[in-house]
């Protein structure tokens with residue numbers, strides 16, 4: 001019973017539930033913004049890379065490589081603590097969105113690009129031969145196939161990066177983890193942490209299960 | 223309907239009342255078939271008639287729904303776990319798609335089960351592998367990787383892999399159907415030689431010419447039952463059932 | 479520009495903080511060794527469980543994998559580090575990190591191994607069994623070598639993620655690379671130590687990230 005008292009204390013749950021609900025909303029909108037920004041930036045970068053100009057390709061590849069190689073927390077700390085020294089003061093949520101959307105864009109660019117290179121050359125030639133412009137061939141023929149190919153890894157990556165919104169707790173963003181951590185130290189009970197874990201499960205478990213289904217659905221394409 | 227085997231000794235392989243169902247669908251119905259020591263039995267029949275399923279039941283890659291299978295008087299159907307693994311050593315099988323291990327060399331393919339399952343010392347396994355590769359005419363390819371071989375060569379390595387374990391019987395599932403016509407000859411040559419050396423063989427194949435010339439007995443399956451069985455002259459020269467007649471007519475038309 | 483160099487690329491401060499960071503790097507290395515080793519071993523076990531025909535093995539393994547893929551690693555870490563003491567389990571930061579990341583990583587490695595094992599054609603297992611190899615022997619000598627080769631890029635990219643993940647240990651005051659760098663930052667009021675840490679991560683991980691891209695392009699090409 002001591003276990004239940006410690007990790008599933010009803011009174012503590014009731015007390016901190018409103019705060020936690022607010023935090024869930026924060027996590028959700030942060031995730032939505034990060035997904036929208038990251039995926040669209042990644043797509044744009046992959047398309048630009050298709051143009052095959054070295055002055056575009058080089059910075060794009062560097063960005064994608066660095067974004068994939070650096071731990072996001074390092075970049076978050078540099079932006080949050082370093083930029084004010086240059087007179088650029090960003091709020092916690094702004095830093096979180098900027099960094100995580102950037103990281104997602106780096107991965108998404110790489111996934112879209114891998115998909116584009118996997119589209120057979122004949123598809124491009126067929127498009128151009130039937131009088132489609134480069135852009136039309138890209139958008140109507142190559143990209144739909146590339147996106148389809150990229151969906152399973154993209155879903156997995158998007159999931160992993162939205163889960164990183166928990167890093168916001170380090171720079172004072174009032175998302176699920178930070179709200180429940182401070183509730184834990186106020187209440188002297190582990191219950192808020194349990195609530196946080198349950199909240200994340202409620203958000204991400206359906207997504208994980210969905211990603212399994214997607215993978216099965218698209219596996220024939222890869 | 224069991225045809226009497228020409229040699230009256232204890233059968234090497236004996237299949238009794240074998241049944242196989244996949245869920246609701248019944249694929250094999252009361253199959254009886256025995257193969258005498260040194261006999262070469264050919265199984266023919268239309269696609270989907272259950273030939274592969276029957277072969278796969280013989281070494282329990284497919285679990286029979288009922289019936290018994292005996293190898294040289296020992297129950298195959300009762301074996302479990304390690305005993306089944308030991309039983310499989312005595313039943314060589316060559317698959318239609320060969321299934322060579324792509325990450326191992328030709329020699330490695332032929333040595334693996336000798337070392338791991340038969341527990342042969344490495345040197346002995348290697349000597350035996352080379353001997354078998356010699357037998358199928360591929361000793362010079364011992365260090366090649368499977369991807370570097372032609373289909374016919376892969377097939378012969380698969381045969382050597384099974385033979386190296388000194389099986390009592392060899393099962394072949396359409397050994398030549400994945401091969402270009404000009405490669406078929408080399409494979410049939412190996413099988414002919416095996417037969418002359420007294421190996422017991424159960425072969426599913428559409429090589430009617432080879433069946434006519436080399437088989438001791440031919441079994442015709444359709445719809446999961448053995449419809450007719452007998453010496454090749456009888457099966458090809460004097461078919462009894464309508465189903466066999468129409469099958470032979472279809473096949474000979476295809477071959478023209 | 480002068481400000482920027484002074485605040486972010488101050489070589490003097492970098493040099494001064496180097497001993498601290500070097501120590502942190504040592505701990506990061508130890509952490510990586512422990513977490514990668516345990517994660518690979520646990521992941522393989524879980525994958526074998528998840529693919530087992532025995533239901534009492536299969537479903538718990540899948541549930542474990544999905545559960546720990548759904549919880550953000552930082553939440554897991556905070557839960558293990560500050561939640562378990564309530565249950566009378568006091569862990570050193572190092573142990574807390576190893577446990578939390580073992581749970582997280584083995585779930586991710588399990589997914590990679592599972593995909594790899596499933597990518598090996600069924601005929602391979604049948605051929606092995608037909609020559610009398612036992613189930614474990616067939617797995618060890620025939621299936622796994624091919625499985626690992628087929629998912630080498632994914633194994634590698636997961637390992638890069640694990641190395642990046644160790645930076646989260648700084649949150650529970652484990653003096654690894656990022657913690658040491660952040661420490662140096664707060665003492666010097668200068669972001670250069672963080673930038674140095676970022677450069678160290680880059681030096682280690684960029685070659686791997688490049689390799690992964692190469693590899694994936696190679697796979698896509700055929």
Ligand SMILES: Nc1ncnc2c1ncn2[C@@H]1O[C@H](COP(=O)(O)OP(=O)(O)OP(=O)(O)O)[C@@H](O)[C@H]1O
Nearest residue numbers: 244247249267268269270271272273274275276396
């Ligand atoms: N694993 C399985 N699950 C369900 N049905 C199966 C399975 N394996 C085989 N069957 C069915 O059993 C029947 C017999 O198949 P089998 O492969 O034994 O035929 P076959 O005579 O070898 O044909 P082919 O000449 O085309 O190789 C087919 O109708 C097939 O659809």
Ligand SMILES: [Mg+2]
Nearest residue numbers: 273274275395
């Ligand atoms: Mg068949």
